[in-house]
Amino acid sequence: MKLRTLVGKSFKLAPSALLFHRLTCLRTLVLSPQGIYSMSVLEVLPSEVNRLLHLRYLDLSNTKLKELPETMRSLVNLQTLKLNGCYLLCKLPKGIGELSNLRYLEVKGTLSLKYYPRGGIERLSQLRTLSKFVVSDGSKGSVIGELGNLNFLKGRLDIRGLMHVKSVNEAKLAELQKKKNIQNLGLNFGDDQFFPSFSSEEEIRRMECVLENLEPHKESLERLFIRYYVGFMLPSWMLPVEESVLSNIVVLWIFQCPNLKVLPALGKLQFLEELSLMALSAMKHLSAELLKIGNGNSTSSSSSSSVVLFPKLKKLELSGLPEWEEEEHDVPTTSDSTTIIVMPRLHKLEICNCPKLKVEPHYLFPPLLETLKLEFNVNSCPALWNAAKTMKGEKALLTVKLQSSGVEGAVPPSATLLITLELVSWKTVTEVTNDKKVIKKIIKEGEGYERPNEGTVDNKGHDDDELFEFKMEEEQIIDGLDRAVMTTKERGGCRVDYMVSVHLNPSKNWLLFPRIQGVELESFVKERESWDMNTPDKIEAAGKEIEEQNVTFKAGKYAKASKRYEKAGKFIGYDTNFSEEENKQSKVLKVSCNLKNAACKLKL
Numbered sequence: 001m002k003l004r005t006l007v008g009k010s011f012k013l014a015p016s017a018l019l020f021h022r023l024t025c026l027r028t029l030v031l032s033p034q035g036i037y038s039m040s041v042l043e044v045l046p047s048e049v050n051r052l053l054h055l056r057y058l059d060l061s062n063t064k065l066k067e068l069p070e071t072m073r074s075l076v077n078l079q080t081l082k083l084n085g086c087y088l089l090c091k092l093p094k095g096i097g098e099l100s101n102l103r104y105l106e107v108k109g110t111l112s113l114k115y116y117p118r119g120g121i122e123r124l125s126q127l128r129t130l131s132k133f134v135v136s137d138g139s140k141g142s143v144i145g146e147l148g149n150l151n152f153l154k155g156r157l158d159i160r161g162l163m164h165v166k167s168v169n170e171a172k173l174a175e176l177q178k179k180k181n182i183q184n185l186g187l188n189f190g191d192d193q194f195f196p197s198f199s200s201e202e203e204i205r206r207m208e209c210v211l212e213n214l215e216p217h218k219e220s221l222e223r224l225f226i227r228y229y230v231g232f233m234l235p236s237w238m239l240p241v242e243e244s245v246l247s248n249i250v251v252l253w254i255f256q257c258p259n260l261k262v263l264p265a266l267g268k269l270q271f272l273e274e275l276s277l278m279a280l281s282a283m284k285h286l287s288a289e290l291l292k293i294g295n296g297n298s299t300s301s302s303s304s305s306s307v308v309l310f311p312k313l314k315k316l317e318l319s320g321l322p323e324w325e326e327e328e329h330d331v332p333t334t335s336d337s338t339t340i341i342v343m344p345r346l347h348k349l350e351i352c353n354c355p356k357l358k359v360e361p362h363y364l365f366p367p368l369l370e371t372l373k374l375e376f377n378v379n380s381c382p383a384l385w386n387a388a389k390t391m392k393g394e395k396a397l398l399t400v401k402l403q404s405s406g407v408e409g410a411v412p413p414s415a416t417l418l419i420t421l422e423l424v425s426w427k428t429v430t431e432v433t434n435d436k437k438v439i440k441k442i443i444k445e446g447e448g449y450e451r452p453n454e455g456t457v458d459n460k461g462h463d464d465d466e467l468f469e470f471k472m473e474e475e476q477i478i479d480g481l482d483r484a485v486m487t488t489k490e491r492g493g494c495r496v497d498y499m500v501s502v503h504l505n506p507s508k509n510w511l512l513f514p515r516i517q518g519v520e521l522e523s524f525v526k527e528r529e530s531w532d533m534n535t536p537d538k539i540e541a542a543g544k545e546i547e548e549q550n551v552t553f554k555a556g557k558y559a560k561a562s563k564r565y566e567k568a569g570k571f572i573g574y575d576t577n578f579s580e581e582e583n584k585q586s587k588v589l590k591v592s593c594n595l596k597n598a599a600c601k602l603k604l
Contacts (some may be wrong), residue, residue, distance in 0.1 A: 004028065017048040026052050032061035032082070050074035061085050061106075073098040084131075085109040092116055097123030104129040114161070115141050122146035128154055135161035145173030154181030160188040162210060163228070171213035183222045187214060190228035190256075204230050204259065211235045216245055223251040230259055238264045247271075255279050255320075265292035267309030267342070275313060279320035286324045287361055291342065306339040313343050316364070319352040347371065391423040432483045432496075440496050444520065446489025452526060488521045530571050535582050542571040542589045546596070553600065562600035569593040 005028040008015070015031065029052065031042055042063040050071035055078055060068075062085040072078075073095030081102060083089060090112045096102075097120040105124070107113055108131045116134050121127075121142055127150050135144050144165050147153075157179075165171050176182070189207060208231035215237040216224075224246070226234075237245050246252070246264070250271055254260070255278035266275065267290065283289070291309060318324075342363045348371040349364055351357070398419040432438035484496040530538055545568035552561040572586040 006030070015042070015046065017046040020046060020048040020051050024051050024053070026055055028057040029055060030057075030059040031063065032059045045069055045072075047071040053077065056080065058082070065089050066112075067091055068093050070095055072096070076100060078102055080104040080106075082106045083110060083113075086113075087111050089113050090115065092120065094120065096120040099124065101126060103127060105131075107132045116146075118142055119146070122149050125149045126152060128152050129156075131156055132158045132160060135159065135164045137161070137164040143170060145170055147174040147176070147179075151175070151178050152181070153179050154183070156184035156186075157182050158186035158188065158225075159214075160186075160190070162187060162189040162214075163207065165210045168206075168209045168213050171210045174214060176214055176216045178217070180217050180220055182216060183220055185216050185221060185223070186225040186227070187211065187229070188225075188227045189230065204232065207231050208233065208235070212237070218245045218247065220248075221245055222249060224249055225253040225255075227253075227256055229254075229257045231257075232259050233262055234260070234264060240265065240268075250274070252276070253278070258282060263289040263292075267291060269310070271312060272310060273312055274315040275310075276317040277319075277321070278317065281320075281322060283321055284323040284325060286318070286321060287363070291340075291363065306341060308341045308344065310343040311345070313346055315348045316343070316346060317350045317352075318354065319350065321354045321357075323356060324354045325356045342366070344368065391421075395420060395422045397421075430487070432487065438483055438496065440484045440487065442488075446521070448490055450526070451489055452486050452521075485521060490521060530573075533571070535578055538571045539582060539585050539589065542568045542586075542593070545571070546589065546592055549596070553596065558600040558603040562597050562604070565593050565597040565600065569597075 002025045003023050004025060006023065006026055007028075007030040031045075042060070042065060045060065045065060045068060047069040048071075049069060050073075052075065055075050057080045058075070058078060059080075059082040061082045065083075065086050066088045067090065070093050072093050076099065078099050079101055081099075081104070084106050085108070087109065089107075089110050092113075092115075094117045096117060100123070102124050103126050105127060106129060110132065113132070114134055115136055118136075118140050119142075121130070121133065122145075130150065130153055133147060134142060136142050144159070144162070147159075159174075176185075207229065211226075211229060211231060212235040215235070244264070246266075246269055248271055249269055251274040252266070252269075252272060253276040254263075255276065257279070258281040260280050261282045261284065263277075266272065277283070277286070343366050346364070346366045346369055349369060351361075351364075398421055399416060428442045430440050430442075432440050528537075528541070530541075533541060545564055549561045549564045549568070552564065569590060572589055575583055575586050578586060
């Protein structure tokens with residue numbers, strides 16, 4: 001057949017090898033499901049795909065592929081390879097570098113893809129699109145220098161695993177300055193599930209040098225995201241902002257940087273419209289950093305009668321700043337010759353999880369502000385807490401007698417305040433774990449009453465804008481998120497705040513590293529409970545569980561294996577209705593469960 005284009009909108013079965021034998025003239029092959037939020041049944045791509053020598057366009061998005069066949073190296077005419085949403089895909093073919101005409105490699109939403117073959121990507125010199133590049137920690141995986149040859153890249157580039165960069169020279173080889181068409185750049189020192197952990201200041205300094213040598217091209221960069229950076233300071237290419245790489249920046253996110261205390265003079269960025277500062281554990285005097293007029297804290301030497309800081313900023317998010325304390329001296333004052341105007345176009349402001357913030361940062365409330373989201377713990381103000389917990393939506397007038405704090409301000413000590421309070425809405429916050437390291441805030445209630453159980457399969461959830469699918473308690477997502485999802489209803493949404501321990505210095509304690517993630521549970525299929533099974537099903541389920549946990553035990557995950565061995569035993573715990581033959585089978589399984597569970601306990 002001389003068919004040139006095949007679009008499989010609803011494959012009920014995975015394509016067979018025979019299909020590829022017959023359609024050798026294909027130029028376009030789409031095996032991605034076309035329905036919204038749908039997932040393909042495709043788990044293995046037949047090796048016979050190498051017969052499609054004329055193929056130019058291959059879309060395997062939203063399939064359950066774990067790997068691609070090595071025979072794909074024969075597709076030398078392939079120009080576009082789409083793997084978006086392949087959440088189980090863990091590696092690319094070793095011979096991917098032989099796809100010499102490949103121009104577009106899309107891998108957005110590939111949560112398990114943490115390995116690119118060494119020397120493969122760097123040979124794809126014609127690449128225009130590479131949505132994600134992973135720096136590996138092993139000798140066979142990709143290194144940052146492989147980006148050096150890819151000077152035609154454009155649009156978005158997300159570099160992950162920068163904690164694995166071994167030296168400054170290695171970072172220089174990436175030559176980001178030569179990539180003139182990169183508009184959206186992500187510099188992620190961790191990855192989707194793991195955080196960088198450094199035990200000495202020497203290693204932290206190494207990360208500072210790595211970031212210093214990843215300077216992007218100045219003219220094209222519009223969006224910059226820096227994540228999991230453990231350095232004490234930002235690189236020199238961000239200073240001074242008027243002449244730096246940031247001079248044309250529109251969106252800037254700096255988040256999960258636990259040691260960062262100093263920011264550049266971001267207020268001087270003329271085109272910045274969106275700024276997000278999240279989980280900066282060490283940032284104390286944020287106002288002083290945001291409102292810098294020059295490179296230091298002094299006012300500009302300009303003779304202008306007014307200084308406008310953040311002239312085009314429309315959205316500002318400040319979240320997870322546990323040390324932020326507002327001080328009067330943090331805010332620059334107006335001199336006789338200079339007027340300071342702050343964020344005149346700000347429309348949306350969010351301040352969340354800033355427990356030490358006691359004084360209102362008044363400069364953040366410009367006239368054009370349309371949306372204001374303040375999240376605070378009402379327990380910090382007993383008057384508000386006692387009033388709010390009795391309200392149902394009405395307005396209330398509170399008379400509050402201030403106590404002298406010893407701090408001078410506009411309101412005199414011991415004054416009586418009249419506060420108008422209206423309870424507009426509230427969100428339920430629950431502690432997922434007893435140690436308060438995982439806290440869930442319900443954003444959307446969800447439907448029905450059922451929630452996922454421990455063995456739930458085919459969970460489908462949204463992380464930001466991406467749909468991903470996972471099995472509960474299989475370490476496919478971070479543990480804190482896993483536990484939170486187990487208490488969420490179908491189509492329910494939540495925001496999860498959880499802490500991860502990071503060891504920064506041998507002489508110090510472990511640092512609690514905050515992370516915030518929003519998830520909506522699209523759907524789930526629960527694992528069958530024992531009471532829904534007949535006797536043969538119970539015996540089969542117990543045997544299968546034991547086999548799976550034998551692998552878990554060998555991997556050293558003793559706590560998980562012990563829990564699941566106990567569950568396997570419960571499948572066959574009530575044997576009063578078992579036949580003689582079924583009793584024999586169940587006794588063998590019970591002995592196996594008990595012995596292996598005991599072995600787990602000894603290891604714990």
